Amino acid sequence: MRGWVIGAALVAIPSAAMAQGRTPENLLPPEPPTVAPQKVPAGSDEVTAQAAPAPATTATVQAVTPMVQRWNVADARALAAVIAGIEREGLDPRDYKPQELQAAIAAGPGAALDEAASRSFAWLVEDLRDGRTPMEARKQWFVVDPDADLYRTGDVMAQALASHSVAATLAALNPDHPDYEVLKGALAETRDAGQRKLIRANMDRWRWLAKDLGNQYLITNVPEYQLRLTVNDKIISTYKTIVGKPGRTATPQLAETVEGVIFNPTWTVPQSIVKGEGLGASLLRSPRAGYKVTKQADGSLIVVQQPGPSNSLGLMKLDMPNPHAIFLHDTPSRNLFNQENRALSHGCIRTERAQELAITLAILGNLANTPETRKAAADEAVAISTSGKYTRVPIQKSMPVYITYFTMGRDINGQLRQFNDIYGRDAPVLASFDAPRVANRARSTSEDVVEIVDDLQTT
Missing domain, CATH: 2.40.440.10 (L,D-transpeptidase catalytic domain-like)
Incomplete structure (x- = not known):
């Protein structure tokens, strides 16, 4: 068995040592303190239709309507600057109504500015925190991202306005994983349109996950x-x-x-093999070492490989x-x-x-x-x-x-690579980036849960 690295220590467990029951040594550095994800201040300005995220098997839309908050011109201009440069994060400035925001800024403080800036900010929060891709384009995606509950839109907006740190507050929503930054760097250096779309799609996939993976x-x-x-x-x-x-x-x-x-x-052998392939009847006729067959009251057979x-x-x-x-x-x-x-x-x-x-x-x-x-x-x-x-x-x-399912990212050697789209899951994500932004997106998938039966004997 090959060795592996834990912390700075290289630990080898030869197969002979495993067979003799010898213990691997120096596996871990001292345990670091647990750092919880930083939450925004309490006191949400949101009206929420449901208190908790829906189960991963339901297509429920969490209808969150951020309350319109008061904006001054300086904070609104900072927001406009973020929108103008949001392509660096793989998003499209046009999604956040920059012209309407600029018109409201020109008109000065008031209801129009409050509404335009609150809307653009809220949409940015949603896309940076949760991902821009709508759930129907995330094929076989059964992860419920907790970030919408940890970084609530109204709270984030209130924090940004109270501290006059619009850009920094929005930037703090980006995924913490270093691979996101690698993709962001590649996007800045890439001019090929097709490659840029693929990088943007995979940057968004990081947003589908929790900001803090643990x-x-x-x-x-x-x-x-x-x-x-x-x-x-x-x-x-x-x-x-x-x-x-x-x-x-x-x-x-x-x-x-x-x-x-x-x-x-x-291993409890699936009925597709026990009954469908006749393994149960075969074992009753000719028992084989390593298999236990139990006949149920209804005559069905349960086969367990020992x-x-x-x-x-x-x-x-x-x-x-x-x-x-x-x-x-x-x-x-x-x-x-x-x-x-x-x-x-x-x-x-x-x-x-x-x-x-x-x-x-x-x-x-x-x-x-x-x-x-x-x-x-x-x-x-x-x-x-x-x-x-x-x-x-x-x-x-x-x-x-x-x-996860990334078709572009760092490989195990730290090199940025493109991987084969073996399940064809890129196309709907790429298409969603070409389509208008979807508002009030579902937080969980409507796809059916497919219970996978790993019929290992067939491969």
Whole structure:
């Protein structure tokens, strides 16, 4: 097993050491303090039709109407300057009615200026915070962005006007992730119209996510076939992935949380294989080692593949409950990681060096993160992983997982690259940038949740 870097320490876990249950050492730097996302001051000037975001499966529009606030000419001019330069953020100045704002500024303070400036500012907040792309153009996007509740439009406007810092307040809404800044730099240097559109679309995809992704998280870019473990915005280790085939089994985009690491998992064989492919009847006639068959009262069969190196989930599965039944797991078919095109699964994400990842998460997920507790957690994780017994290790510290879809961005080596649009998800995003801006956008998708069944035996 290859080594990996955590903090400044390079840690190697040879396969022989894993087999002998030796513990990886010096995995983590001291735990940094948790920094919560900065919220704008309380005292919203918004009228909100619903108090909480809708579930990810409903197409509910959160009707938020910012109250018109009083603007002076200096603040309005600062807003006009932001709009004039908003192309730097990949947005179109025309979306924010600059001519109407300039006319109101020329007329001086009053109701017309208050209305024009409040409207333009509110639209800028929505697009910088949530993304300009309407939900119907975000195919298989099942993430509900929390930022609209953390940075409420009326509060942001009140803060900007109270501090006379319109430009800085709006700039603070940009995604914190360094990859956004890399795309922004590329946009400034690129003159090709097609490339500029693609960069703008991928800048917007960062806005679809939470501004603050957390101190430690997993993020996988499906078209890149790579998974990153990130701590304090630094990539700690990377893993090749195998993702869903195009079509019905394409991997959706999610933001979930790892609740546990399952070592030596079982696999409940889908009925499409048990009944549809006759596996259940075949096992009743000729039992095979590694499979347990249970006959139900109604005559149906439940087939569970037992833990072991040939198990279809491999030796590790991340427990991350979600309505799609998507998770990250190992695979016995590790030779497939050598293929260039790895869109091969039925939706779930298979991960190389899965035991290494599982042990690392077991350590990172330890609340009492001292050198002693880290070593104890590592010792226990290695022992469990080599026991051959089904064991679930809970993750106590938050470990978000972001399943994303970027067709342009930094690769695992830090180089800006374009990735194949394997699911054809670029076209509707690009088309939405050519269309007029959509107001009162839904915060959650109306697409049906497709429960993915990873029929691993078929690949």
